[in-house]
Amino acid sequence: MPTGRAPEPAVLRLSIYLRCLRQAQAEGITTLSSAGIEKRTGITAGQVRKDLSHFGEFGKPGLGYSVDSLTARLIQIMNLNETHKVVIAGAGNLGAALAGYEGFRSGAFSLAAIFDNNLAKIGRRLWDLEIIDISEMPKFCKEANVEIGIITAPANAAQEIADTMAEGGIRAILNFSPTRILGQKGVVVRNVDLTKELEVLCFYLPASKPAGDA
Amino acid sequence: MPTGRAPEPAVLRLSIYLRCLRQAQAEGITTLSSAGIEKRTGITAGQVRKDLSHFGEFGKPGLGYSVDSLTARLIQIMNLNETHKVVIAGAGNLGAALAGYEGFRSGAFSLAAIFDNNLAKIGRRLWDLEIIDISEMPKFCKEANVEIGIITAPANAAQEIADTMAEGGIRAILNFSPTRILGQKGVVVRNVDLTKELEVLCFYLPASKPAGDA
DNA sequence: TAGATTGTTAATCGATTAACAATC
DNA sequence: TAGATTGTTAATCGATTAACAATC
Numbered sequence: 001m002p003t004g005r006a007p008e009p010a011v012l013r014l015s016i017y018l019r020c021l022r023q024a025q026a027e028g029i030t031t032l033s034s035a036g037i038e039k040r041t042g043i044t045a046g047q048v049r050k051d052l053s054h055f056g057e058f059g060k061p062g063l064g065y066s067v068d069s070l071t072a073r074l075i076q077i078m079n080l081n082e083t084h085k086v087v088i089a090g091a092g093n094l095g096a097a098l099a100g101y102e103g104f105r106s107g108a109f110s111l112a113a114i115f116d117n118n119l120a121k122i123g124r125r126l127w128d129l130e131i132i133d134i135s136e137m138p139k140f141c142k143e144a145n146v147e148i149g150i151i152t153a154p155a156n157a158a159q160e161i162a163d164t165m166a167e168g169g170i171r172a173i174l175n176f177s178p179t180r181i182l183g184q185k186g187v188v189v190r191n192v193d194l195t196k197e198l199e200v201l202c203f204y205l206p207a208s209k210p211a212g213d214a
Numbered sequence: 215m216p217t218g219r220a221p222e223p224a225v226l227r228l229s230i231y232l233r234c235l236r237q238a239q240a241e242g243i244t245t246l247s248s249a250g251i252e253k254r255t256g257i258t259a260g261q262v263r264k265d266l267s268h269f270g271e272f273g274k275p276g277l278g279y280s281v282d283s284l285t286a287r288l289i290q291i292m293n294l295n296e297t298h299k300v301v302i303a304g305a306g307n308l309g310a311a312l313a314g315y316e317g318f319r320s321g322a323f324s325l326a327a328i329f330d331n332n333l334a335k336i337g338r339r340l341w342d343l344e345i346i347d348i349s350e351m352p353k354f355c356k357e358a359n360v361e362i363g364i365i366t367a368p369a370n371a372a373q374e375i376a377d378t379m380a381e382g383g384i385r386a387i388l389n390f391s392p393t394r395i396l397g398q399k400g401v402v403v404r405n406v407d408l409t410k411e412l413e414v415l416c417f418y419l420p421a422s423k424p425a426g427d428a
Numbered sequence: 429t430a431g432a433t434t435g436t437t438a439a440t441c442g443a444t445t446a447a448c449a450a451t452c
Numbered sequence: 453t454a455g456a457t458t459g460t461t462a463a464t465c466g467a468t469t470a471a472c473a474a475t476c
Contacts, residue, residue, distance in 0.1 A: 097311030275458040
């Protein structure tokens with residue numbers, strides 16, 4: 001019985017289960033047990049059941065989970081049955097690449113605009129969009145009902161952009177800039193920190209060395 | 215006194231402390247207390263001290279931490295005092311953008327090559343590099359002593375690429391493809407899952423709505 | 429019915445927080 | 453010395469794992 005709030009690690013894994021289920025669906029598999037999910041995701045069967053139990057009872061003892069119906073339920077739980085509009089702030093390398101990224105344009109997401117403050121870029125075409133002056137972002141987001149903002153600008157601009165996004169009614173931010181941004185009330189922020197990922201790999205490098213110690 | 219192995223969350227934060235220290239350094243600040251680090255990073259002072267204590271004693275009671283010397287120590291601990299060679303497998307949108315990303319070319323990292331299996335791309339220039347046939351990756355990596363591989367290829371190719379990287383002596387992999395890859399022995403793997411990040415944001419969206427419930 | 433697998437409860441594990449004696 | 457701040461120990465909190473009665 002779902003009680004209180006689900007732990008964040010469980011929410012993170014929901015996304016993994018969903019991907020796993022969709023793959024099974026594509027393979028024509030109609031039923032999957034928690035043990036079957038473990039085999040595909042590496043997440044232990046007990047953990048799978050515990051995680052799902054935070055959101056409801058989806059399985060049948062002795063049988064497992066119906067792939068179709070669990071998929072549908074997870075999509076519902078994660079709010080992926082409506083389309084969410086996304087904008088990108090920062091038309092540099094990373095912003096441009098993400099603008100072309102399938103995942104940000106398919107399924108539950110649609111890319112509505114990309115912004116920059118560089119006059120040389122504004123008006124230029126990027127994929128099927130035109131780069132818009134960032135000063136127009138709040139108005140644009142309000143009118144288009146944009147829910148999600150992606151920040152790919154330099155660190156020193158990130159906080160101001162986040163504030164501007166909040167002003168435009170954006171309620172979730174994915175921040176790629178290497179800086180902490182203070183989330184306004186009612187705005188969820190997640191960070192993807194590429195430098196951090198690389199540095200952490202370096203930390204664990206010596207452990208995998210044949211012998212030598214640092 | 216450092217005992218046993220440091221918890222992964224602490225290692226993750228080490229990278230944040232390092233960035234904070236470098237920023238302080240740039241501002242000409244010579245000393246920082248754990249409370250000062252809290253103010254800059256949002257990580258509580260107690261947590262800061264606990265984290266650092268896994269690696270040694272770096273502070274002076276009553277004074278705090280010397281910015282210069284703690285910076286130097288963290289760089290050492292994280293293995294960032296040597297340059298690590300990086301290659302990218304997959305010259306699509308994301309791979310191309312990352313190839314131009316400063317963070318993957320500066321400081322402790324240098325980008326040595328970018329690979330693809332698409333004949334139309336092989337030989338083309340990307341930034342200051344030429345796109346190389348991925349079949350040459352193991353040889354290249356062995357000869358150039360590449361330590362880190364970044365996978366920006368589609369999911370169905372990811373595992374094979376990871377295996378090929380291991381074959382080439384790579385010991386750390388940053389995987390951007392939306393699939394689990396099984397790490398070979400002695401290879402550290404970290405995943406950056408952009409779709410997951412977006413989906414998790416969606417999950418938390420309703421919570422920030424003015425009122426209405428899903 | 430017998431076998432399989434769920435949802436849940438209790439036990440374990442690990443990480444964070446609080447508090448303080450040691451010390452600059 | 454008095455004030456500040458460390459490193460560490462003990463207390464709390466939360467998440468994972470183990471185990472099993474309920475049930476298809």
